[in-house]
Amino acid sequence: MEQMKNFRLGAADVHIIPTATFKTNTFIIQMNAPLIKETASKRALLPNVLQNGTADYTNRQQIRSALDELYGASLTTDVTKKGERHIISFRMDIANEKFLKDQTPLMERGLKLLSSVLLNPKQSNNKFDPKIVAEEKRSHKQKIASIYDDKMRFANKRLTEEMCKEEPFGIHVFGQEDDLDNLNEANLYEYYKQALQEDQLDIYVMGDVDVNHVKDLISTYFPLNQAKENSGQPPAGSTPALKKKAREVVDEQSVQQGKLHIGYRTNVVYGEDDYFALQLFNGLFGGFSHSKLFINVREKASLAYYAASRVESFKGLLIVMSGIQSANYEKATDIIFKQMEEMKEGKFTEDDLQQTKAVYKNQILETMDVPRGRIELEYHNQVSPNKIPLEEWIDRIDKVTKEDIVKVAGKIQLDTIYFLKGREALSNE
Amino acid sequence: MNKTTFEQIQETLYLETLSNGLQVYVLPKKGFNKTFATFTTKYGSIDNYFTPIGEQEPVRVPDGIAHFLEHKLFEDEEGDVFQQFSKQGASANAFTSFTRTAYLFSSTSEIEKNLGTLVDFVQKPYFTKDSVDKEKGIIEQEIKMYEDNPDWQNFFGLLKSMFKKHPVAIDIAGTVDSINNTTKDLLYTCYHTFYHPSNMVLFIVGNVEPEKLIKQVRQNQENKKFAAPEDINRITPEEPAEVAEKKKVIPMAVNTGKCLVGIKEKEPDKQGEDLLRHELSLQLVLEMMFGQSSENYQTLYEEGLIDDTFSFDYTAEYGFGFSVIGGDSSNPEALADRIREMIIKFTNKELDQNAVDRIRKKKIGYFLKAMNSPEFIANQFTRYLFNDMDLFEVIPVLESLTAEELTETMENHFAVDSQLSQCLIVPEGERTSE
Known part of the structure; x- marks a missing residue:
């Protein structure tokens, strides 16, 4: 590098x-x-x-x-x-x-x-x-x-x-x-x-x-001067407002496909010790085409063309996204919640973890091949109060164990289920 | 193995055509972590009427079958090929266009294993009735996703208003009905006709040793049996030169309207250097006419008719070609009228030599930037090759285009009375409160 x-x-x-x-x-x-x-x-x-x-x-x-x-x-x-x-x-x-x-x-x-x-x-x-x-x-x-x-x-x-x-x-x-x-x-x-x-x-x-x-x-x-010395970076995230119970929000529109988006709190942000465990959690759960969501929502149940999750690194959120037929809302949420439960119970193999590490590392290395991607990754360390030099990322990923992932899974809490529902009367079917 | 060096852009390309007809290209890129490979067949959504290999009578296959086939090849007897790639640290994907189906992977390790997986899975079809039926639900949701996408609907709406009979106007994924008419046997028919190595190109870009990879592919192919190559008989309906209809309006659940104006190519039969010169000429002309540095862009922006979604493009393949101009607008109707007026005015004026030189520089710079991208190189090289063009000729051709040649191409292309169509997306009447 x-x-x-x-x-x-x-x-x-x-x-x-x-x-x-x-x-x-x-x-x-x-x-x-x-x-x-x-x-x-x-x-x-x-x-x-x-x-x-x-x-x-x-x-x-x-x-x-x-x-x-x-x-x-x-x-x-x-x-x-x-x-x-x-x-x-x-x-x-x-x-x-x-x-x-x-x-x-x-x-x-x-x-x-x-x-x-x-x-x-x-x-x-x-x-x-x-x-x-x-x-x-x-x-x-x-x-x-x-x-x-x-x-x-x-x-x-x-x-x-x-x-x-x-x-x-x-x-x-x-x-x-x-x-x-x-x-x-x-x-x-x-x-x-x-x-x-x-x-x-x-x-x-x-x-x-x-x-x-x-x-x-x-x-x-670029003769940039500021009157007062910049006081470094304040923490990038605020404390999440804790809710006792997950909320469900539904909107309706005249669309062919319903959009199911589910928000979780991860309680982990970039720079913290279990950040890479969280990224690997996401890879096993919904980040890639070998993940539980892709296999179970798409390949096994044929409910969706896409079913994926992503992490918001600086705020500590995990977002699940899937496009489904509105009538399949219950089926899809059941499958998604079941995958989350399995993750929390550690129902994944050492092979699954190795596979996820390989794909995640590959993704990072590929990002570094694009100038904008490399700079974007470097910028993580300017925004965050906790810094992890890019040279250390691969090593840190390699060191994550199954126990680390189960531990990080334990911190993840369901917050809000949002569903954009197709309006029946306007549907073609 | 042949080797060609392009001095100005400092790239070297290696090629070998194997005995079964497969063309293998390798472009080494020092300094990259990633290797990117595409395995592409000259077979896309428009190839829906053809004589199957070994048969006499032509068949008309269901719409969307090339794309369906692309989905299904990812499954083999052991299961899902995605799994295999991710075990090897690669990410795999595929896409189907009007004229091509490409399978690809990128990875930063285990390049040879991944390359082997790519070639093997594409050359090993495995379809069962159950697995075909299962895929229907997935593709149905893919179709629905596009049905809700106003940009996609706008683009295909425009193609439908330009083309009367040509299959380019048919949605690449087909319809829910045509998907349901797709069978395992039809998939095999398409596969055997279009996936012969002689109809395919393998392109590898990355920090690799060309000799080694080409040898690997050669051995891989020598261990497999293929029938002798045959010419494929594709049947394309007679398409009138002029547009099918002048205007199409589609109401959708949107806040902002959309407008696309299309100019249909009158004689879409160019290939090779003719097509390259033609395509680059029209891209330069469009850039002068509507690019961000043009007077027209500035005017449309000041008139409040466009925002930064405004764009344009010219594409051509054997049998069809078109320019597309437009974007989001609070008044799509007015924008379509203005675009038409501006085309007429621009084509009646002499080209400004300064503008020609400026836009030429821009295009050369864009091409250099694109050379940073393994994806661009592999995908575009293959597209060019299927049209008998050479991607690495782009800079020399750009340098050689004169204002006279541009003027001639422009005057011939922008025949607005017969060749212009428009497609507008407008907000649905009932929904104004949200």
Whole structure:
């Protein structure tokens, strides 16, 4: 594994991973702040406004033309949740000029453009361009409304809302449509300045690069300074609200397929001792195509095309997802609960565990083959107060025993069952 | 074993065509943990009318059978092949497209074992009545999942409005009815006709030794018996040049409408370098017309008609081809009209040489980026090969395209009066409160 070089430049933690494997260079900037209702919509909207007009390139067309000229450099932004942290990401992939006939210094031009987007927005008198803000509000509202159209995403959103009603994690990563109405070019700009001052900032560079050269370029183009010293990372998760009894929530829509999403509390987050036992639990239970859910819900009972589970590493949740015929709700939940019981009772073999370790390790190694994946994994250790160096992951996985998994299974509690049910009257059958 | 080196992108490709006709390609990639392999047959959802090997009369098989077959090959006498792969630390998958069925695995260890498993399971069909019936429930849920997916419905709605008879307009997974008409015997008929090694390509990308893997596959194949290769007689219905209908509107349980505009290819018979030049030309033209750096994109965004789901593409295979333009819109009707107007206006203007050069650079950069992806290389190389094209010719061809050639291709393709269709997804009337 290529070594990552870390250092502090002004207010940012800079991480450089030199590697000759790729034909492109990748830059990622992460801005990390707490997930709270008051700022969620602002943070979700901000990167869209920034990437659509800078002082040097005053509209989308100019920015996008400049990217085309840089051999189709890609610039994307998004917002994600890592537990109860709200992360804004700016990503750029740009061709390495080594593979081109044209010898333009693409890396420098790319970083300059990225700097213009992040640090030099189109503004006057401390206000963003009102036209850009209005357009992006319109587009963002549509994006929020469209979650409803993708039924799997909609069911996920509903489950999270219901399950984490009293916790920041219940806030959607895009924020709230209502809050958008109160945003304007002045208060969004004010928030932008505040975020640059207060967010934890990380800059990642991965590619066939010279570390000192990159260091110089970043000091030149990203003169980031914060008035007060960033106080490191507060814990990424809040204490879950303990419920005595699991809840069941049902919505109805005119859909062909019901969406069954079940939320559990794992009471384990990334960085804790039994984190890898939890990941292997998930692999045995529903993470892969040899898992209990796939075998029993799909292969044996033919109830579903997909039946899987995933772990939210920073919040401590386990989410089961399956698309079923609405009439099979009881059958499917019975099978799923039975698989969970078997896990808790340790009804899986040493071979099953070895198989799961092999597939899980393979998944991690494959993720590291993609620049964005490697950086994503490294970023775990920036967000979490408890760090596990990537070099240790494989070893830690190998050391997990069957007892560890049964122990971690014992901590998992059912919280909420969400079902998006097809409306009978509108069904074709 | 043949070896070709591509200087500019610093890649070397190894090939051997085995005596049974199977083509094996290996592209070594230093520095990668992962090895990715695809085993692909030139057989997809459109191949639904053909003369079975060894028979005289053509048969029309149930819709979705190529995809059904893809599902069923994963089961053998000992059980589930997924299990075998995961014991060997690999993740396996498969997909069926209009013209191809591909089986694949990726893994970071036990490459040779996994490669053996891949080749063996695809070459060992095992279907029983029970296992076929059991699969029907699973595929039924897969179909239902797509029925609720508005983007999928929009795309297939557009294909149905463009194509009158061609099977490209049929959903790849078929329908619940056609699935229920699928039998074990029909699966074997399709299998024996289309899974002969001479109709297949094996492509391996990763940190591997080409000689060793090719030798392994050669020995593997020498230990199996295959009939002599025969030409496959596929029957494709006569498809009119113009679109079947101009417009289709589908109400669904959505909040935001969707609009796709399609331009149907008039003479979809190109292959080889002609097709490569044609396809890349139209992709460049579309990028100039509607890309994020175009005036049209900026205008549509300012008019509030699009958001960042807006996209476009041109695809072509032997027998069909089309451009697709569109995305989410609060006013899909108006967006479709604007796209039409913009196409007319753009094709009546001279191409801007600066824009041509800029977009050419963009496409070259995209191709380099795609070379980071073993999945892209294996899948696309195979698709190109089945159309007699060479993936590694993309950069040289992009560099050689002139504004004159682009103009000619554009003027011929965008004949809006006869070739344009639109398909709109609109929110269902009854549901406004949620």
